[in-house]
Amino acid sequence: MGDSHITLVPERFAIAPAEQAFMETRMVGWMQKNGWIEKEKSDCVLSSEGGWRFTPSGSLHMTGEPEKRLLTYGFRVEKHAGKGVFTNLEGGLESACCPACGKDVERYFYDMVGEWYEADGFPPVQCPLCGVASDIRAYRLDPLWGFSQIGFEFWNTGPLRPEFVEEFTAMLGEPVRVVWAHL
Numbered sequence: 001m002g003d004s005h006i007t008l009v010p011e012r013f014a015i016a017p018a019e020q021a022f023m024e025t026r027m028v029g030w031m032q033k034n035g036w037i038e039k040e041k042s043d044c045v046l047s048s049e050g051g052w053r054f055t056p057s058g059s060l061h062m063t064g065e066p067e068k069r070l071l072t073y074g075f076r077v078e079k080h081a082g083k084g085v086f087t088n089l090e091g092g093l094e095s096a097c098c099p100a101c102g103k104d105v106e107r108y109f110y111d112m113v114g115e116w117y118e119a120d121g122f123p124p125v126q127c128p129l130c131g132v133a134s135d136i137r138a139y140r141l142d143p144l145w146g147f148s149q150i151g152f153e154f155w156n157t158g159p160l161r162p163e164f165v166e167e168f169t170a171m172l173g174e175p176v177r178v179v180w181a182h183l
């Protein structure tokens with residue numbers, strides 16, 4: 001079975017590097033204080049920077065399930081200097097519906113995201129079918145993607161308890177999207 005991660009992605013597009021670093025320190029500190037992740041970084045995520053391995057009590061709290069005995073099983077924070085797009089990776093989108101006309105523009109959506117990514121700022125993105133430009137976050141995506149400069153990754157946990165996501169959101173102080181990705 002392949003690896004997967006859930007990323008909690010703020011709704012906010014732009015988060016400056018200093019704020020990203022502050023958010024990472026605060027959220028890692030909160031997870032450690034609660035004993036949900038280990039104190040030291042280790043090779044427990046698929047990233048050269050490493051991450052913080054989940055503890056047995058962390059697993060129970062976050063998912064309601066016992067700890068998984070996997071090598072890849074930890075928390076890391078993905079930070080982007082430029083714009084960030086958090087996709088579901090393998091398999092791609094099933095559908096991407098325009099918030100104005102409701103039509104599925106999935107086959108155009110990768111190009112639309114590419115143009116948005118290259119553009120200055122965070123401009124609205126025009127629907128190729130009805131011509132109305134909408135905020136890229138307003139397109140109804142299945143599976144869900146996130147658009148922010150920071151994302152909090154949970155590797156191989158399986159589904160997070162909604163109560164935990166609420167707690168995380170409250171600590172972060174802003175709404176997040178729950179983005180699943182399969183490698």
Ligand SMILES: [Zn+2]
Nearest residue numbers: 098101127130
């Ligand atoms: Zn449309």
